[in-house]
Amino acid sequence: MILTSTFTTGLRRTLPALALAAAGLALTGCVVAPAYPVGDVVYAPSAPPPLQAEMVPIAPSPVHVWINGYWGWGGGRYAWTPGYWAVPPRPGYVWHPRRWDHGPRGWQQRGGRWGPR
Secondary structure: OHHHHHHHHHHHHHHHHHHHHHHHHHHOOOOOOOOOOEOOEEEEOOOOOOOOOOOOOOOOOOOOEEEOOEEEEEOOEEEEEOOEEEOOOOOOEEEEOOEEEEEOOEEEEEOOEEEEO
């Protein structure tokens, strides 16, 4: 009886530590490649997929500008964001699309923006 209660007490004390160690070992192989946002720039470890072809619907008005879809990086993977129509913030402004450039930290996404021609 004394042997059983000593064993049970010891097991109660070591079981949480063993479970934590097992979880740590199991998660050691899990690697999520994060995005590294620095200002408008996002870094990804691999090149983006080719752009997807999109069906461009009819413009809602003559002043609307089509903004192409793009591959964004987040959660350790690329995700497609579809294109849409938008109105320039002021006359004479055009949309400068997002782009991916290869650099020393990986692939850099430079955000799209409105700007003068």
